Amino acid sequence: MNRNTLAVLVSFSLLLSNAQAAPAPEAARRLAQDATIVDTHIDAPEGLVDHWDDLALPTPGKEFDYPRAREGGLDVPFMSIYTSADQDDAGTAWQVANAMIDSVEALAQRHPDKFALLRSPKDLKRLQRGGKVLLAMGMENGAPLVDDIGNVAKFHARGVRYITLAHGRNNRISDSATDTQPRWHGLSPFGQQVVKEMNRVGIMVDVSHLSEDAIRQAVELSSVPVIASHSALRHFTPGFQRNLSDENVKAIAAKGGVVQVPFGSMFVDAPAAKAYADYVSAREAYRQAKLAAAAAGQAFTATEPQFPKVxxxxxxxxxxxxxxxxxLTGGADHAGIGSDFDGVNGALVSELHSVADYPVLVAGLQQRGYKDADIRKILGGNLLRVWSEVERAATP
Ligand SMILES: [Zn+2]
Structure with missing residues (x-):
């Protein structure tokens, strides 16, 4: 690339970054349509709990629906079966997770011309015929397993193909990146059993949300590659524990795994990450104070911290x-995408508003000189490689 081309490209990308949702160039649209796009984190099922919609139809209040998935070239959205630490405490996580899986099944059954459930990468090409969007499922938080190792195989039978071992607070399985202090110093003894059982039945181990130690231990213990379904790099957001250290990125890659980058501002932008981390701490302090007041039989009048506007x-x-x-990993084999659409209260980076916008990302990769073959790996090839490997190694 000579200096003039570079200058043109730089001013072009400046133009793009200043514009609101600049249309992606035709070459990027074509590649997005032709490549297999796998997005490992879309919180549509939780959105349906808050407000039901038929996601086969245009759904402007949300970030995932069928028409925009097709427009953006999305092939395999992993529907997040998310349960919170509070639901874990309340003993409702198993129930909530099963009901969410029902809602994903209902969407596919209601619209067999538009959606199908994807349980194995082997079925991808066959099920895609006629323009279907293939719904895979990932369970965010291992809370629904409760304390029964048999639940791993049961959720596999229901179609769950990754489990994020913990969420915002430590649980029975693992320490969380965002709890106030470690409980297990990594994985619990039950958590170690869970990882082995996930390997056995063929569920990908997801290390997003885990503490530094828990990630390292999960990577070491798993006999197959692991994923981070929606995690960015702490290098760009110092102090934001929820993102990955360079050491853990290298460890995940050394094992053959993949880091799926999210599109939420708090993951990739330092001021947004700082505001979000402060909010998470304030919310936890509020929760603790409320519990303490209730235990002491005192009135509690503090105002609840609000999600930051940045x-x-x-x-x-x-x-x-x-x-x-x-x-860090010496090639394009260990990066992917896990947008967190419908999961960040709309706090997305300014050009990626919904599942219609993958071509904008593709255009950016092209401008940065990535070859088409590498872009295809990042968009989905890497994740499908890991999923296939986990499936092949399984002995259910
Ligand atoms: Zn998450």
């Missing part, structure tokens, strides 16, 4: 994360 990050910051994963 200036959105940019698609360039998402691309910086992908670039750094590629640099």
């Amino acid at each position: 200036a959105p990050g940019s698609v360039a910051e998402v691309l910086d994360n992908i670039d750094r994963i590629v640099q």
Whole structure:
């Protein structure tokens, strides 16, 4: 690339980053349509609990629906079967998770011309015929397993193909990146059993949300590659524990795994990450104070912290994360995408508003000089490689 081309490209990308949702160039649209796009984290099922919609139809209040999935070239959205630490405490996580799986099944059954459930990468090409979007399922938080190892196989039978071992607080399985202090110093004894059982039945181990130690232990213990379904790099957001250290990115890659970069501003933009981390701490302090007041029989009048409003990050910051994963791991085999659409209260980077916008990301990768073959790996090829490997190694 000579200096003039570079200058043109730089001013072009400046133009793009200043514009609101600049249309992606035709070449990017074509590649997004032709490549297999696998997005490992879309919180549509929880959105349906809050407000039901028929996601086969245009659903402007949400970030995932069938028409926009097709427009953006999305092939395999992993529907997040999410339960919170509070639901774990309340003993409702198993119930909530099963009801969410029902809602994903209902969507596919209601619209067999538009959706199908994807349980194995082997079925991808066959099920896709006629323009279907293939719904896979990932369970965010191992809370629904409760304390019964048999639940791993039961959720596999229901179609769950990854489990994020913990969420915002430590649970029975693992320490969380965002709890106030470690409980297990990594995985619990039950958590170690869970990882082995996931390997046995063929469920991918997801290390997003886990503490530094828990990630390292899960990577070591798993006999197959692991994924981070929606995690960016702490390098760009110092102090934000929820993101991955360079050491853990390298460890995940050394084992053959993949880091799926999210599009939420708090993951990729330092000021947004700081505001979000402060909010998470304030919310936890509020929760603890409320519990203490209730235990003491005292009135509790503090106001609940509100989700912070911050200036959105940019698609360039998402691309910086992908670039750094590629640099740290020596190639394009260990980076992917896990948007967190419908999961961040709309706090997305300014150019990626919904599942219609993958071509914008593709255009950015093309401008940064990525070859089509590498872009295809990042969009979905890497995740499908790991999923296939986990499935092949399973002995259910
Ligand atoms: Zn999450």
